[in-house]
Amino acid sequence: MTRAALHRDTAYLELVRDLGAATMNLVQGAGATICAVVRVAPDRLWIGLTPHNQLAWRYALQLPIFDQAGRPLGYHDVVWTLRRSESIRRHDRARFESLNSVGDLHGVPVLDTSDFLDDPALATPSDALRATLLAAAGEPAPLPPESKTRLAGFSWSEQSEPAWARFYFTIPVATDVIGVDIDIPTDSAELTTLMNKIESGIPTSWASRIRQPAEAFCDHLLDLRS
Numbered sequence: 001m002t003r004a005a006l007h008r009d010t011a012y013l014e015l016v017r018d019l020g021a022a023t024m025n026l027v028q029g030a031g032a033t034i035c036a037v038v039r040v041a042p043d044r045l046w047i048g049l050t051p052h053n054q055l056a057w058r059y060a061l062q063l064p065i066f067d068q069a070g071r072p073l074g075y076h077d078v079v080w081t082l083r084r085s086e087s088i089r090r091h092d093r094a095r096f097e098s099l100n101s102v103g104d105l106h107g108v109p110v111l112d113t114s115d116f117l118d119d120p121a122l123a124t125p126s127d128a129l130r131a132t133l134l135a136a137a138g139e140p141a142p143l144p145p146e147s148k149t150r151l152a153g154f155s156w157s158e159q160s161e162p163a164w165a166r167f168y169f170t171i172p173v174a175t176d177v178i179g180v181d182i183d184i185p186t187d188s189a190e191l192t193t194l195m196n197k198i199e200s201g202i203p204t205s206w207a208s209r210i211r212q213p214a215e216a217f218c219d220h221l222l223d224l225r226s
Contacts, residue, residue: 005042007072008042008043008065008066010143011065011066011072011073012039012045012065012152013143013150013151013152014072014143015037015045015065015072015073015074015075015078016037016151016152016153016154017141017143017151018074018075019034019037019047019075019078020037020151020154032049032050032051032052032082032086033049033050033052034047034048034049034082035048035049035050035058035155035156035157036048036060036105036106036153036154036155036156037153037154037155038105038153038154038155038168038217039152039153039217040062040103040216040217042065043064043065043066044062044063044064044065045062045063045065046060046061046062046063046103046105046110047060047061047063047078047082048060048105048106048108048155049061049082049085049086051086051089051090057089058108059108059109059110059111060105060108060109060110060111061081061082061085061110061111061112061113062102062103062110062111062112062113063078063081063113063117076121076127076131079127080121080122080123081113081116081117083121083122084116084119084121084122085111085113085116087122088116099111099112099113099115099116100112100115105155106155106157146172147172148172148195148199149169149170149171149172149195149196149198149199150169150170150171151167151168151169151195152168152169152170152177153167153168153177153217154166154167154168156184163183163184164181164182164183164184164225165181165182165183165184166179166180166181166182167179167180167182167191167194168180168217168218169195169198171198171199171200171201172199173199173200173201174201176218176219176220177217177218177219177220178198178202178218178219178220178221178222179214179215179217179218179220179221179222180194180198180221180222180224181211181221181222181223181224181225182194182224182225183225183226194224202220202222206222206224209222209223209224210222211223
């Protein structure tokens with residue numbers, strides 16, 4: 001793997017790690033929830049949003065992984081962009097509906113953010129608090145080593161019954177991305193066990209659980225829901 005490719009991969013995986021903590025709380029009150037993060041190209045990702053109490057308005061956004069100066073986008077860069085999108089959706093519907101659609105993420109349109117990436121950031125007091133806590137605690141937790149299974153994206157939905165979550169993983173023995181559907185809620189120990197089991201590839205005993213075809217965001221898709 002080239003140094004540039006490793007740089008892109010690390011930048012994306014760090015965003016998945018940080019955005020995973022925001023899946024239930026993008027902004028407090030009448031905000032939005034991050035419900036999906038997937039990588040569609042080495043330098044682009046899609047993020048799914050569900051506006052608070054408005055499941056019918058679920059949509060997704062396309063963002064670059066690096067800014068125009070070549071700097072990896074950080075947690076705050078992405079969250080501010082998502083908040084700007086929600087502000088436009090709620091207060092300038094004509095502009096929101098004029099945004100170009102660049103694809104489909106699990107049944108919802110993916111909108112291009114390039115038209116408002118340069119808008120002023122919408123910061124809140126909680127941003128300052130999070131920055132202060134991170135400064136006090138040191139750097140965010142490091143990514144798992146390349147010799148371990150790594151989280152490379154996720155998507156979840158409560159619109160179906162039962163609710164489900166789809167996790168995307170990269171494994172050390174291959175460059176493939178493995179998607180896995182599981183029931184939610186699930187505890188962290190169960191997910192850790194799952195990650196350990198696929199570290200050497202998909203177990204042969206799970207062959208009947210492989211969904212065909214897979215999807216655009218992964219090379220193999222497993223359905224492990226009960």
